[in-house]
Amino acid sequence: MASPKDSKNPVALLPPREFPSSGFEVIDPSQMVEEEQLPFYNHQDYYPMRIGEVIKDCYQVVAKLGYGTSSTLYWVIKVHVNTLKYNQELKVFQHLAGVTMEHSGRANIRQLKDSFQLKSCNGIHDVFVMTPLGMSLRTLQEMQKDSIFQQILVTRALDQVLIGVNFLHEADVIHTDLHSDNLLIAITNDSILAKVEDDEIRKPSARKQVNGNIIYVSRYMLGGAGPLIISDLGQARIGNKHAGNAMPIPYRAPEVILNMEWGDAVDIWSIGLLAWDLLERESLFRIYDSKSEEQNDAYHLATMTALLGPPPPEFLNRSEETSKYWDKDGRWNGPVPLPTEKTLQCLAKSLEGDDKDNFLSFVQCLLCWLPEERLTAGQAYYHPWLRGKNLSAGGD
Template structure:
């Protein structure tokens, strides 16, 4: 049936993002450790770690009732410190590897069968490299803090368990659906309906408000780190934006059946009082005060939310750039001039972007292509109005409050949740 035919377009048209900068200290991967593994049980956490008698091969292990085939054969990590595995084998005696769900700079995510709980879970296996292990332990700490205070409705992914296995921190999560970015990508970057954007935005801000109440800053909010709870979708006719006569099922686009989301990746989350000197967040979603070296706090998350909402209703990232001055110029093109008091206070690393009290643009541009990339951008209100039929006015006003340059003027998450975009009776439109 024609309705069932959908063209899968998997080409990522966005520029490759630079890996998150929060853990960019130089660090060598530790050598893979041969030897026995002992089992340490602390509460509901099981730790698998090298034993002191490392002269014996782990295949001879018999500990706490684990049979020799309880774990997979021991293998060296790959050259980047990733855990090497085969589908169908065990990850400890409890989890059976079913499929690979994804990979990132941190490591890999595997879909596994949990024999104890009789359910599929997602296990994040962190690279055996110190900086990623350190980040993973921060993430475990944050997840446990969130879980302690979360009464089930705050939209943060739930940690099931964690353990240290063959020099890899493994974090066990509930299994969720695809990320918003993956959903957009498979839809050929076609936008979400405005009512779905509203529901996703509400949940995202609820999560951010919850974290900020606990004095936590996520620092890396982006569509890749927001997962739909279920993978189910429906296909609806969509002719908007198709310049050529489409083939097969590309007349249709996918719409998630459920708007329920959960936020993931708390590896660079920080407490309010912690040292705030390193650059955080993926570039497209990075706030101006971070680029200018003016410090950062809760409003950085709010800026990211504003960028995400525009991306969901337009289908493409608001600021697609790889360079700081171009990024700031894009902001001025879309939002308007940057306050002079922020430019004058630019930190030492950002002084080169400012000249005579204003942004050094286009004089400081790296290329003509860079100038063209900025010039082709639309003003924020025009961009939203191109893609949103009803509620455009409310959304524009909300996003303008989320994307205020001065972080002290930016809406808080709780203030944003009270905005008419969320509170107005949309049933009467």
């Protein structure tokens, strides 16, 4: 973890704490643990971090809080793999640091406190130091009854997401990876962090040792009662026009699937799906055939057609690939059947009456074939469903 004192602050640093060298569960070397279960895991790519290690003379590692394909998170220290030759997330953080406009949404974006590099025997690792955050919105959702939130919690969460995304878009950044795993709840009480540190001393984390490297089991941290923070900018893009693959498969916007040019409206599509996933039990788009990308694309687009209606000619003319799925008039002729039983109206089951109508209106304003017809983040913030107005009563 980072020392309580800022590395750039001349105030004396706290002395490092001693951590137990015994008393922990030793995991069998043959058992796959955490990052070892990732499909492309290579132990030589990861920095051999040790709990208790002091880094850069001012940070001490006190607990492991997670891992990923490109990094392992040790509390607020994110240590990237050494195969990351171009660190897009660092580039985005540096870009945002140069944005001088005042915007309330900046507070809903994760901030980079410090960055440096560590050298291991296998290469160079980029290291981020960031403010500690609590659990993800997805983790909190899994703790709810039926894994869905009450409407008031969803609208409050979306308010913060839209303000944060509005800042990113104003700053010329497209996130491309918005979902509940990347929305973290800020911590308002530092005692939570002190408890994690003390727990590591009182009951050390289970671990295994392979080829001289130690792999720790992450320490789960509850807590967080502050604002939502949009995190993980590793897939973000700078600029307003892009091409090529992007977004998690179930959240991909139609223009991405069909290899069209795309812009910040892909984030709006993601927010529409996020709203649905926070409130409804059944996701709109699932991975139907993980072994065949072409078949999965067909099922994905067929479901979009069933839910949204046929795409307009203007959309069809933007990519030659549309001819695989629709005729020139927008009629479906793809390689999989159209799921005619699916409609947004019948799938929305959590709300009733005006609440349901307003919610569906909100989703339909974000899930549009044409990106330019989707509401912007700023416009979506003022939608009647979020502002507590009744559409049928003339709200706008």
